Structure formats: C-alpha cells, structure tokens
Amino acid sequence: GAVVSQHPSRVICKSGTxxxxxxxxxxxxxxxxxxxxxxxxxSLMLMATSxxxxxxxxxxxxxxxxxxxxxxxxxxxxxxxxxxxxxxSSFYICSAVGLGGTNSYEQYFGPGTRLTVT
Amino acid sequence: SQQGExxxxxxxxxxxxxxxxxxxxxxxxxxxxxxRQNSGRGLVHLILIRSNEREKHSGRLRVTLDTSKKxxxxxxxxxxxxxxxxxxxxxxxDMRFGAGTRLTVKx
Numbered sequence: 001g002a003v004v005s006q007h008p009s010r011v012i013c014k015s016g017t018x019x020x021x022x023x024x025x026x027x028x029x030x031x032x033x034x035x036x037x038x039x040x041x042x043s044l045m046l047m048a049t050s051x052x053x054x055x056x057x058x059x060x061x062x063x064x065x066x067x068x069x070x071x072x073x074x075x076x077x078x079x080x081x082x083x084x085x086x087x088x089s090s091f092y093i094c095s096a097v098g099l100g101g102t103n104s105y106e107q108y109f110g111p112g113t114r115l116t117v118t
Numbered sequence: 119s120q121q122g123e124x125x126x127x128x129x130x131x132x133x134x135x136x137x138x139x140x141x142x143x144x145x146x147x148x149x150x151x152x153x154r155q156n157s158g159r160g161l162v163h164l165i166l167i168r169s170n171e172r173e174k175h176s177g178r179l180r181v182t183l184d185t186s187k188k189x190x191x192x193x194x195x196x197x198x199x200x201x202x203x204x205x206x207x208x209x210x211x212d213m214r215f216g217a218g219t220r221l222t223v224k225x
Binding site for chain 1: 149151153158159160161162163166206208210213214215216217218
C-alpha cells in the first residue's frame, strides 16, 4: 500500500530555535497534504491543508508565521516550527492524499514526529 | 467543527466481546475511513468504505455506512487486549477528526 514517511521521528530542540519536519509520499503523488498536531490524550487537530505549488490554507487559530508550510513537489511537504517554545511540544502528523484504486481520493498518514522543546 | 464525530467517547469491554463504535458526519462524501491509534503512536488505517458501499469486512472488522443518515459504524468482533486504542473516522470531504472512541479491552 501507499507509504508516507516523516522525518525526523523525534526531535528535541531548545526554546527559540526552528525545527523542520519533512513529510514524503514514497510511492505516489500527493495532490494534497495535511498537517495535524496532537496533544497527549487528545484528538488530532488539523493545522493546515497544503497543495503543491500554492500557499497552505491554515485552520483558524494556527499562526501561519509560526508554522511555515512548504509544498514544493507532489511528494514533499515541510512544516517548520519557527522560534519554538515549550508549548509547541506536541506530536505532529502529516497525511497525503492521492488517487486510490477506484479513482477516489484516499488519505495516508505518516508515522508522526514527536517534538519536544526544552 | 469536525466532520467526523465518534460515539461513544469511551468504551470498556472484556476480551472476547464485540465492540461497536459509531461515527456521524455532516456533508456528502465519496468515502469514509476508520483509523486506529495506539497511545502515543501514529495513525493506522483500518478500512475505507466508499459511498456506494453499505458494508465492508476486513478480518474481525466490519464497517457499515448509511449515507441517508450520514453515519457509519465500526464493529470489532471477538475483541482482544491488543485492540485497546483510540479509533477515529474521517471523510474525504473534510479531514478533521472527532475526539475518537477510546476502547479498552480488559483481558
């Protein structure tokens, strides 16, 4: 089946630094990628929708200047957490949407990146 | 608001029993997907059901879809302790998730 990878799987950074998380669709072209964050014992919260070659659409309450999303190709989207603070510590998950077997769009999730800001 | 809303929020059963959880959504869809998430881990895709399908099976999983009621159900039969996880649904129209159903299967 379709595979989505995320890198890194875990990252610890100091407050004030920036962290980049990559999301790749390995064997299909993703027309759209989504970024989620998840706090412990809570549901996934959609942060932004990313379409290749265009600006990301951010959900209400998500700071676009803090969470920079770049979708440079049909197989790669990056999320950069700028000037990270401890409250940004979370589990970040991406997903990629591509055409499935019967010509309908299906969503595939990456394994997630655990960010800890000290 | 979320497109997928799971019900109940928490479910605790004994090993061997069946577990049923429900999902409601708001708009027309092409497909609906169920996912499992173990504590602190990423999402695992369980099953996708398309809008022209009413029921789908995969191992011990059975998913139904009622597009007239905009609802879906996930049945796990003969549950095991390893099924303990949170279960989420999502549709192709809106990728927001509900709170999920936290299933605990006691050995």
